[in-house]
Amino acid sequence: VEVRGGSSTSLVLNPGRFDFEVSDCFLLGCPLGLVLAMRRTVLPAVQVSQLRPACSQIFNLFYPSDPSASRLEPLLQPLFHKLPPFAVPRYQRYPLGDGRSVLIADSIQGHPSVFLEGDQSHGQQAEMKTEGGGGGGRKASVTSVESEISICSMSRLGDTIANISSSWWGSKRLDYALYCPDVLTAFPTVALPHLFHASYWESTDVIAFVLQQLMRCDCVKTQEVDNLDSASFSPSSPREKWLRRRTHVKLRNVTANHRVNDVIATEDGLQMLVGRFMYGPLDMVTLTGEKVDILVMTQPQSGRWVYFDTEVTNSSGRVTYTIPKSKKLGLGVYPVKMVVKGDQTNAEAYLTVLPRGMECVVFSIDGSFAASVSIMGSDPKVRPGAVDVVRHWQDLGFLIIYITGRPDMQKQRVVSWLSQHNFPHGMIFFSEGLVHDPLRQKTIFLRNLIQECHIKINSAYGSMKDISVYNMLGLSSSQIYIVGRPSKKYQNQCQFLSEGYAAHLSTLQFGHRARPKKSTSVRMVLRKGSFGLSAKPDFLCKRTHLRRTMSVQQPDPPCTPNPKPERAQSQPESDKDHSGGGGGGGGGWHWARAFNHIMSS
The missing domain is CATH 1.10.287 (Helix Hairpins)
Structure with missing residues (x-):
């Protein structure tokens, strides 16, 4: 903070400046107001209004119950003590904000x-x-x-x-109050500052608010400029009334389990989006006869969703939407989102528009990745080196297709597992409901992709159960890779990876050095990178830290008296890192866990 040029005093020294201009400064539970108030009592000649921060805007975010936080606005203008701090919108209810203006001029005009x-x-x-x-x-x-x-x-x-x-420190309000549950009054006052400090970095309300300010993009105004339907995006009305009176009764105490199918289409073919909207872990409740908004990110680099249409779910909770010719998408990978208008729950997927003859690599999730059987478990083990093999094929420009015989009700669970283990991005396909012959469903689905989307399967990975599927698709034995021990019955029908993915990756890298990568025009179609964490990782995260996959190419860990076997290298880390050095830290950890649970509810 520096003294303004017109001031008669120079009590505040300027310790230095950054080599760059600071635009926005976010204070999280900072006691700056207490410091300035104390300075004013000690040095009455120094007025806070004479000070000017070396930035364009200051945002003072705090919890009302935080004893170490204080307001700044009444120090600059005493009349602001009659105005409450700006309430930061809850991300769970208003992901795009609640439509209220944070400009200082609007706040003054609103309270004449x-x-x-x-x-x-x-x-x-x-x-x-x-x-x-x-x-x-x-x-x-x-x-x-x-x-x-x-x-x-x-x-x-x-x-x-x-x-x-x-004399204001920017053009917007300075004080912003975060949501604070009343139950926190039962916590010890001494423990609150530490808990609040940790919660700032985990609060989705804080993250959403910071991103909204940094992007400097009002969602509604941007859509009006682009001649879009701004009414469907208005953050001031996040929910609409249910069309059926019984819906709000049916949806009590159940969580959403919506899913939208990933779609592969050609530029001149049919581009159809299918979603199903259910509630409960086993699809106990069906959303029937309710409105669903369909959004597509037509320019993924911009990060802006474009409203396409609104459909009503049928008796089975499904929504089927065919993109009209006037809105057909060109080559590329486009995120798709379907939002329930009644409660703003949503489901996301990807629409991939490919050129004819696109080469791809197929991976059976349970057969090629999972090293342990887990039908409804929290986190099956992942085979060491599996992530690196998939990433190798992605770097060569191939489309990655993940396929599983699991029902689509487990999509969020499976996508979360792939995301947490950092698997490269690809298209994921499930069985539609519970089927008695999942292998037959895999065969029919892949055959339809080959015939309708004109893709070419270069290689396929799975278990011995998948050999019959790949053989029926016309793949040769050199294109089929099976993880596990060799079997004499199938030794002429596939390539067994008995030495694991590490040795297989070395073989692939050696064999593909002389093979040129796919053309740039085709590679630009594909989405690089890994799965994002927007796949609701709560399905798997029963512990605080996400489970991580250890790559076989990482340096070896230091020797320990009891080293882990190879197949256990991808297992989640234990909770020993969180328990602290001794027994004394256990109480604080339990307080922190309870606090995080309260703040996220």
């Missing part, structure tokens, strides 16, 4: 009675003057005086805004 205290006496004097006149001209006199008062008030309000803005 606070900043124009002298208007009441002025109005009383004018009214007394009108009462002294004749009765016939009273009505016209009152009307003219009221208009004069209104014009005068607006003029004075404009002057007030100009005066306050001249």
Whole structure:
């Protein structure tokens, strides 16, 4: 903070500057207000309004129950003690914000009675003057005086805004209050500052608010410029009433388990999106006869969702939408989102538009990746080196296809598992509901992809159960890779990876050195990188830290008396890192876990 040039004092020294200009400064539970208030009591000659931060805008975020936080606005303008701090919208209810303006001018205009205290006496004097006149001209006199008062008030309000803005630390509000549950009053006061400090870095409300300010992009205004339907995106009305009265009763105490199918299509073919909207872990409740918005990110680099249409779910909770010719998408990978208008729950997927003859590599998730059987378990083991093999094929420009015989009700669980183990991005396909012959469903689905989307399967990975599937698709034995011990029955039908993925990766790298990569035009179609964590990892995260996969190419860990076997290298880390050095830290850890649970609810 530096003293303004026009100030008569130089008590505040400028310790230095950054080599770059600071635009926005976010304070999280910072006691800056207490420091400035104490300085004012010690040095009355220094006014806070004379200070100017070396940045364009300051955001003072705090929890109302935080004993170490304080407000800044009343120090700059005493009248702001009558205004509450700006309430940061809850991300769970308003992911795009609640539509309220954070500009200081709008806040002053919204509370004219606070900043124009002298208007009441002025109005009383004018009214007394009108009462002294004749009765016939009273009505016209009152009307003219009221208009004069209104014009005068607006003029004075404009002057007030100009005066306050001249010494304000930016163009927006400074104090922002975060949601704080009342149950926190039961926590010890001594423990609150530490818990609040940790919660700032885990709060989705804070992250969403910071991103909204940094992007400097009002969602509604941007859509109006692009001639989009801004009403469907308005953050001020996040929910609509259910079309059916029974819906809100059916959805009590159940969580959403929606899913949208990943789609592969050609540029000149049919581009159809299919989603199903269910509630409960086993699809106990079906969302019937309710509105669902369909959004597509037509320009993924911009990160902006484009509204396409609104559909109503059928009796089985499904929504089927065919993209019209006027909105057909070109070559590329496009995120798709379907949002339930009644409660704003959503499901995401990807629409991939490919050229004819696109080469791909197929991976059976349970057969090629999972090293342990887990039908409804929290986290099956992953085979060491599996992630590196998939990434190798992705780097060569092949489309990655993940396929599984699991029902689509487990999509969020499976995508979370792939995401947490850092698997490269690809298209994921499930069986539609519970089927008695999942291998037959795999065969039919892959055959339809080959015939309708004109893709070419270069290689396929899986278990011995998948050999019959790949053989029926016409793949040769050199294109089929099976993980596990060799079997004489199938030794002429596939390539067994008996030495694991590490040796197989070395063989692939050696064999593909002389093979040129796919053309740039085809590679630009594919989405690089790994699965994002937007796949609701709560399905698997029963511990605080995400489970990580150890790559076989990472340096070896230091020797320990009990080294882990190779197949256990990808297992999640234990909770020993969280328990602290001794027994004394256990109490604080339990407090922190309880606090995080409360703040996320």
